Amino acid sequence: MTEELFRDDATLRECSASVLALAAGGVILDRTVFYPQGGGQAGDAGELLLPDGRRVAIVDARKSKEQLGAILHLTAPGADLSLLAPGSAVTAQIDWTRRQRHMRFHTSTHLLCALVPHPVDGCSITADYARLDFHMTEPLDKEALTAGIARFVGEAHAVRQRWISEAELDANPGLVRSMSVQPPRGLGRVHVIDIDGVDLQPCGGTHVSNTAEIGAVIVTKIEKKSAMTRRVVLGFAESAAGRS
Numbered sequence: 001m002t003e004e005l006f007r008d009d010a011t012l013r014e015c016s017a018s019v020l021a022l023a024a025g026g027v028i029l030d031r032t033v034f035y036p037q038g039g040g041q042a043g044d045a046g047e048l049l050l051p052d053g054r055r056v057a058i059v060d061a062r063k064s065k066e067q068l069g070a071i072l073h074l075t076a077p078g079a080d081l082s083l084l085a086p087g088s089a090v091t092a093q094i095d096w097t098r099r100q101r102h103m104r105f106h107t108s109t110h111l112l113c114a115l116v117p118h119p120v121d122g123c124s125i126t127a128d129y130a131r132l133d134f135h136m137t138e139p140l141d142k143e144a145l146t147a148g149i150a151r152f153v154g155e156a157h158a159v160r161q162r163w164i165s166e167a168e169l170d171a172n173p174g175l176v177r178s179m180s181v182q183p184p185r186g187l188g189r190v191h192v193i194d195i196d197g198v199d200l201q202p203c204g205g206t207h208v209s210n211t212a213e214i215g216a217v218i219v220t221k222i223e224k225k226s227a228m229t230r231r232v233v234l235g236f237a238e239s240a241a242g243r244s
């Protein structure tokens, strides 16, 4: 079992931890700031720092398939895992630039949900782009969506996380926007992200704490993926400018 420090504080960049076990391709720690791939959001990369100054690169983080509740920190092929014997003390440090991009994009997808009132049937959030698939047939306007996101960013809405009871969720089925990702049930409570006055939905990903932190995110592409699916792709304005 890995304690998930990023759940309560997505701004943590590092933590002390100890190695619980070595597993296929990676390391399991007792606690971590590494977000494991899930809910459409890419996993974190970074480093494990050893007390003697040596570093082990972590290329990705995943939920362990073998051990329920454990997070696997994937090492690069050929990494020297003898440095990481169970019980070893490490400092787990994420690539903050990459994570910030995930958080900016992820929060933008919530803004997009507020602008496009249709169910979501697919989602992918990476450091370079985010895409959201809406179950709908109507056309979408790229410029109008970009302007809508910019408005929410400019209005600087607070982004808060809190827990609601499953009973409260059942009483408000409209809260669940995603057809593909249902919130985990059976715990009696569900984690929701509340963007003040804009969007409220269950979500387990990492987000910025104010929409102003998103900066300049633009719609780079709208695709008709199928008769019933419209895909919206988001990019950072600075990257788009750099490419042209």
Ligand SMILES: [Zn+2]
Pocket (backbone or CB within 6 Å): 106, 107, 110, 193, 203, 204, 205, 206, 207
């Ligand atoms: Zn989210």
